[in-house]
Amino acid sequence: MFKNKVRLLIIGAALLVVGGIGFGLTFDNNNVDRGESYNREWQLADGDISQIKLMGDQDLRVNVTESTTGKSYVTMSGHLSQEAINRLDKSVKPNQDNLTIDVENEQEWFEFLEFQIYGEQTVTVHVAKGAKLGELASDMSSSDLVVHNATAKTITLKNGSGEVEASNLTADTTTVTNSSGDIDLKNVTSNLELKNGSGESSVQGMTGDTLSATSSSGDMEVNQVTAKTTMLKNGSGSIDGEQVSGAVTVDNNSGDIELSGLDSAANVTSGSGEVDLTFSDVTKNVTVDASSGDVNIEIPAAFNGFLDLRSNSGDIKSPNIKTSGNKVIKVRTGSGNIKVEQ
Known part of the structure; x- marks a missing residue:
């Protein structure tokens, strides 16, 4: 048995040497165009x-x-x-x-x-x-x-595989589609639609009426977004964002969700993963539906609406609010703790 193992190791080492020689010959200057x-x-x-x-x-x-x-x-x-x-x-x-x-x-x-x-x-x-x-x-x-x-009326960028990097785009509508590879966008003044098959997606600085970002797999990050409506959807991977202003809809099948700088309506659906939301203001109703994972929400001290919090399996911690407004923060979790801080 020991001799057979030694023989296999020798054969493997020989194949690696032959492969390395072949690789080196292939990359000889005569074989590079x-x-x-x-x-x-x-x-x-x-x-x-x-x-x-x-x-x-x-x-x-x-x-x-x-x-x-x-x-x-x-x-x-x-x-x-x-x-x-x-x-x-x-x-x-x-x-x-x-x-x-x-x-x-x-x-x-x-x-x-x-x-x-x-x-x-x-x-x-x-x-x-x-x-x-x-x-x-x-x-x-x-x-x-x-x-x-x-700068154009419309910008339409479509890629099969490879990275897409764009900055300082100005248009009525911008659409960026990638089948496989990262998408990195900076300083976009336009209604923006981003669609990624697999790869990381990033939007750093966006102003427009609508932002729609969908991904099958890969982390998603959006920062400094000012839009009337923002829709973020991911199959698997985290969704992170800072200074996200306007109404936000988030749907993540598997992965953490962490958003800050929220100031309007928020509708968050999470399959599995932790949900962390920080509001600078709450001007519309907020709904969070999480199948599995903790939900942590930070709200401003001036919030005086209703807290409707329920967990099938988990602890609930929330402040005592003297309710006089009609805004509602509604949270439902299948399994996971709920914590609201003011």
Whole structure:
């Protein structure tokens, strides 16, 4: 038995050595395609721009800025295969009120041992003074997407897998969808819809009428949100937020919920996990329904409404309030303690 184990260990070690040699050979400079350098500029028609759309599987960094030439145009640079550059030149049609950029890289089957490391492609949309951008859109299959300083009527960012990072977005409506990967948004002035399959989701600074964020799995964080209505829904993972103003609806199947800076109606449903809510003001009714987990609520000293607290299995602690108002904080737990502090 001992000899067999030794033999297996020797064979395993030999396979690791062979694999390491193969890995090193594969990443030899002769087997790495770093692409060809390119710079492109495409003019747009005078007047408003209806759409700029980005497609493909290459990492993109997108910036929108005001043109200094009085004309609207798009520049792009980076490294791609010569075939991809040729397809790009054939597919982009300039001198129109819209532009579609496709950076899909079609690797031949016999090139599977050649690793392609092209890096990030940089796209800059130069908008003439007085002109407006109707839609900034992406439909990426597998890549990282970074968007900064974009102003448009609508912003629609869709990604298959990879990180989506965006900041300083201004629009009537913004929709960000990712099948698999993190979403990181900062300083959004827009109605915002965020949909994530799996990965962490973060919104840092948002102003608009509505925020809707849904995720199948992965932690969710929203901070400095000013919206009339906020809806947060998660399959599994925590939901955290600070300075969340406006009416809030939260539905979390599995994971902790911790929100602060609440000042309006709140409707919280929790499958399993602890619920912690901190209110700066209570101007509307509050409802918490937790199947399993403790519920802790901190309310301002000026609150003079009703506390309706019930737990099937757990302790209840609450302050003695001289009730004269009509606001209601209603909490129901299947199993877990309830604590309200004033």
